[in-house]
Amino acid sequence: MSKLSAEAIEKRLLHFPDWDYYDDAIHAEFEFDNFKDCFSAMSRIAFECEALNHHPDWSNTYNVLTISLSTHSANGVTEKDFKLAEAIEAIVEPEDEDA
Numbered sequence: 001m002s003k004l005s006a007e008a009i010e011k012r013l014l015h016f017p018d019w020d021y022y023d024d025a026i027h028a029e030f031e032f033d034n035f036k037d038c039f040s041a042m043s044r045i046a047f048e049c050e051a052l053n054h055h056p057d058w059s060n061t062y063n064v065l066t067i068s069l070s071t072h073s074a075n076g077v078t079e080k081d082f083k084l085a086e087a088i089e090a091i092v093e094p095e096d097e098d099a
């Protein structure tokens, strides 16, 4: 899968307001009510990652989940990252699905 240009990434990000592009990856931070809700979302995201065979660089501090997506094999951002970002959005912001 080929790496997208910075211009293509910025254009796509218009549909992903939670995400920013820098350092050859797209990044987002999600805040939950508590650790349980955060870890529950992480578990659900983990299953999507396995289904897509694409995995995030992420960290969790109590109720905050920080995610960076890039395609290691392409050394940058590809369509796979946007597919996973879409799946993550559907889990953490389900009310935005039809937006």
Ligand SMILES: C[C@H](O)[C@H](O)[C@H]1CNC2=NC(N)=NC(=O)C2=N1
Residues within 6 Å of the ligand: 053, 054, 055, 056, 069, 070, 071, 072, 073, 074
């Ligand atoms: C062998 C396996 O298909 C690869 O390691 C996959 C798995 N998950 C991956 N995840 C990410 N983010 N980038 C990759 O290049 C990648 N490659």
